[in-house]
Amino acid sequence: MLYRFLFKKIDNAQLVVFRVFYGLLVMSESFGAIATGWVRKTLIEPKFTFSFIWFDWLQPLPGNGMYIYFAVMGILGFLITIGYKYRFSSLAFAFMWAGVYFMQKTSYNNHYYLFMLLAFMMAIFPAHKDASLDAKLNPSLRTHSMQNWIRWTIIFQLFIVYTYASVAKLYGDWLDFSFMEVLLKPKKDYFLVGEILQQKWTHKVVAFYGIFFDLLIVPALLWKPTRKIAFAFSIFFHLFNSYVFRIGIFPYLSLAFTVFFFEPQTIRNIFLKTKEIVVEKVSAPSKGRNLVLGVLGIYFIIQILLPLRHHAFEDNVLWTEEGHRLSWRMMLRSRTGSIHVKVVNKETKKITYVNLNDHLTKKQGRRVSCYPDFTWQFAQYLKEHYASNGEDVQVFVTNRVKINNGKYHEFIDPKVDLASVPWKHFLHNDWICPSQMQ
Template sequence: MKKYFSEHIENSGLVIFRILLGLLIASESFGAIILGWVDTIFINSKFSFNFIGFDFLQILHGEKMYVYFSMMGILGILIAIGLFYRFSMILFTIMWAGVYLAQKESYNNHYYFLVLVGVIMCFLPANGKLSLDSKFFPKTQSTTLPRWMPFLLIFQISILYFYAAVAKIYPDWLDGTFSRILLNGITQHQFLLDIFNQKWFLLLYAYAGILFDLFIIPALFWKRTRVLAIIASFAFHISNSITLKIGIFPFLALSFIVLIVDPKTFQFIFKKSETPKIYPFKSNLYVWFFVPFFILQLLFPLRHFVIKGDVLFTEEGHRLSWRMMLRERIGELKIKVVDPKTELSRYYDYESELTSTQIKTLKHSPDLIWQYCQRIKKQYKEPVAIYVESRVSINRRPFVTLIDENVDMTKAQFNYFQHNDWILLQKLD
């Protein structure tokens, strides 16, 4: 095994992946401006719901975000053409991590995945050829690299697929309940609706999703199933792109195929080199960084198993866990502010200062509700008590109470890794 991963292979797959990644980064960044995502999240709102503990990222707000996203788009182009690659990759990863941590109202798993891919790519010599760096700076030239280097990326997406499959193993997915909700939300065409509401089709869709997530990477590696796996990948991801509107993730996932197929497949793109140029590296640096990096990646998605309650209801341990397209949450929310001295109370008009996207997400997200209550608290010169009346419906079940109405949210604490007692432990029938 050690000999297999230490073997030097052509770096063509990684080089092509770099080009595809750079183009997708540019598309994501410029597209966020053109399609109005930047307006919705950072311009039209008074503030964004950053990850708890990252309040300093409120600086990433306002019209300067047009410049910010434009810079990331330019960095994507530099990555694609391989100019100042290492600098561009590091800077983009830092900037994109800032965007990811600065807002939760428009959460998408590929935002997090792109951060992780960026971190890994910062360490990989993806500019060894077919890059301006290799032309202008001969020391960066290389035609081979150890097999384990591109495997770092493959391992990362394997983690994503595996935990996405594990997350689907719950009753509403296995019996087709959520598949019905998902499929009925993507079309109004009666012919398709008639098919989508057939029990056999819902079960086929549900179990095909689990099987795809579990076996697509092994199937891509095995030569006998590779062609079929590539066809299945394109069918799966392109259909998701069209129906679910999930940004660049389908195309980013497809880009990983170039890392798995034989690098010799791409020989027609590159000039034949008589003398292989081996990329020099210090293995200790990679070991000390990537061993703990991947240990965390393996542990993070498991944390909800050791937190009390059903993550489907409490949301505790949901983020950073590859729990993708699993449930529909609809919330109802009232926030009551009480003056302890006079005992006078009033309902806070949160809808007047939030965008429609923020309102929708706030109503069903415990962590956002907690954050927002802390924000309201700061608006008053004198101490106040804040109570919430919050109910949520999961996958169109009857509404049930989400947060203890007797808890003063100004005194409630938030914990990322343990159950927060102000979130009720409801059983979903």
């Protein structure tokens, strides 16, 4: 039964049309990052880039190299859109985007993570076998069908993303609407809606809309009687997020995903203007089926378990941040902190207080003041910086952090030399002070 369902042939119109949207979004993200100054501010101006731990070797290209890097990604997006040299273009973009993702986390966004997963999926999927330059140049490549597991891989991935996002919102500051106040207060000067966003009733609507939209949108889109209504709610939700929260291409990517929920013939009639209907049928048996099922099984087990890993750590993830990333905990908290960094020469005992502005951008400084992995990495950076001048040093920090509208509390043990302790990926870092969140 599972084989018949996953490997039956279906119309590939959904995938082909999504490829075009995806390619356009790749172009928009890549060229837009250059035009808006994101590349300059995030990857060129900083003296030191906070990569993911274990990816310290992955640093931005020198000079204006990252402009070229993003321009190449934009060109690859164009090639994906028209379906030319698709396998190369899509795979090259996937690796290049993964490089950008892992080389910096100061501008971390869960949406970047989803985009990376999608990039590798699209490199595997046969999205170029219709309405593409590849198919035009090589007619033997053209087909109007694909196997059903391709469509359901996208749908199940979205179900995981939205479900975890909904469940994560079920905590005190979201349910009492206090986080909504924190989240929307900076938007008070927005044209037309600024004052509305400050109202208590708006906070309640946005909070509950977020929970129920994330929880119900995938089932509602799958069920034909509610599909059009769910699509209308999707348009409002994602355009609202685009305008109010300015989160780049993600709202439009989310809308593009909806093509997988409508009937293939509907998508074909609207976008491809062809009348051919592909009759669903079971694919011929092949040895690759077990491999596909095995890979999908392993992948989705990881996707289901990874967002749960924070339960294996001590203390509250909202406080420690351990297990927060890669878990679809989106737009859940605001962190604010103050920090003093003290460097002590082991030999002379000379004490130097570090001015963060001498080493970091303002945005990096804000991260260092209240995110433990940033603070630890900065300590390692200072250790190497002073070592290059022949000094062996210890690094101590005194900082206080608050979450949302809470009170400031001591965050990192000021007696611990952060330059000498290892980062624990799978265990609680006990130099993070216990949470005093109510």
